[in-house]
Amino acid sequence: MSGRSFGLADAEAFRSTARVFVDQAGRMEPGIAGGPSFGLMKEAAAGRAFADARGQHEAVCAFLDCLKRAAGQGATPETFTFVAKCAEYDRYLDEKVVEFRANPRGDWSAAAVKSEDNAVIAKVVDEIAAHLRSFSEPAQAYQSLVDYTQARIKALMPPEIAGMRQEANISLIFPFLEKALPVAGDVAEFGCFRGILSVKLAWMLKALGANKHYYTFDTFHGFEIDDPAGGALGIGAFRDDAFDAFGFLTKWSRILPLTPVKGDATKTCAQLQGPLSFVWLDLDMGVLMDPVLRTIWSKCGPDTIIGIDDVGRPETPTVAPWLDGLIASGAVELVFDSDRIAPNTFIRFVKKKGDLLPV
Template structure:
């Protein structure tokens, strides 16, 4: 395209109400230190055998970031990405509303998504190791992902976190790490993740370890 025409088109985009779709914006639900920490966990488990899993991946922004880190560091492990790809399931919302006193309006996010879009994002970024699985984690046997060396668990709500942690820990190899996102009791929308993580650690008699404000860390003893 002619440079002058390209500049005119970009100026029109900048002046449009849709500007945010055309110009760079921060695409992650993690801060830079949090993303860096996730990369550190992948590096720390480099020599632990087993695959990597991301349970709750939404549009794949973090998936791309972590896989680009793996590419840069020459880490070639299989990578599973599990999500409903259509938002929260009804029973998980019911638990938050009826049993945990939340407003139903809190849980309308993440519905604008499709597995096909996620897979296309991986392809567009040249990522071939990721195997996406469309599933409700309450119904899916997460032990089938194992053995695992590292897992990012980011399904937000109490019921799916509670169920997922036990299965993922069962197939986590010694020295492996699970990071649970949204472990922040001060954020009412996601405090179910915090409660489920703390209950899991207390049941195991392990110290609670929350890093960078909201990342709950679990390490399986070697």
């Protein structure tokens, strides 16, 4: 068995890996930001850990130590895929350590790597570092939310319910509903169409033991007005007489904390009595969303998460200007813009910041 230290064939590439790791790990809960290894990774990210061969070896060993620590972390929705990949890469490296009879990884930082084929071990480490660099891409953030939601659905929901097709992007919605669980209050959805999303999210609330009720509002016979901006939606749009959505939701309300409310949501929303922790607005027109939000405004606190669908979608031209006006006035602050990580997903989440301007 021979001894060998890790060198860096491409120090700049490793520096990029360190930056990505530090950025991703900084979002973990609980974090891994403590300890000398993570401190050295921060030094490597800043380009201050490559002065000599010994410094390069210590930087790589710190990276491998952080990789193992990351693999043992609980993942948030934003870091789910990153943590899963860290665990995958860490197991793969451990397999190679056994396969090539290397000395224990914990000894590498204090001594050279000793194995039957150090070149293979070094190549594995280089490949892992290269793969982790891909997590700097915005698409990885979207994939992480998708993977996280699908894993939660698989754990909490029967396949026959999970397999029902909803219109809205549940992968982007559920993580924010989950973030709202500690906030006091119920959940309200406005514009549910067939109600599949309502059933899935109400099921998740029940499965998670949340002390919340899910209210879902719709006319259940399509839009009653035309889009005032001349958008694609008009009277009767999203009408589906072949599917009795109200009856469907009423049946589910017998076993789920779910109440469907039939009628014009700009008026029926006044039925809500208690505080709200999560609001989902999918009414496709600013002239419908605005009166609803004004009516429920007093029931929303600073931690209430408010989701708006179809922001910027060509078929719904009034939604984005309406939301832009709310943000510009200081009434709400933007906390998530789905198009920054996945173009053409059209979802925004905001929180209450100030007061609504008079109509």
